[in-house]
Amino acid sequence: MKKKKIKNLHVRVSGGVNVSGSPFLVPKMFDCIITNDEIGKTLSINDGNVQFTIPFEQIERFLK
Numbered sequence: 001m002k003k004k005k006i007k008n009l010h011v012r013v014s015g016g017v018n019v020s021g022s023p024f025l026v027p028k029m030f031d032c033i034i035t036n037d038e039i040g041k042t043l044s045i046n047d048g049n050v051q052f053t054i055p056f057e058q059i060e061r062f063l064k
Contacts, residue, residue, distance in 0.1 A: 015028055040057060041060075
């Protein structure tokens, strides 16, 4: 049986934000959007104010 590819997956995760060079991490919930389509693979991280979109192929080798 062929494995189905994920096109878009939204996952809520708890993480932390370092604000203005503070030595402390402030707890924060993030919406992580994993996209895998004909254009490529991306990981988008949204904290409700800012969203970062990262081309996964550029960091994939470091996560194996």
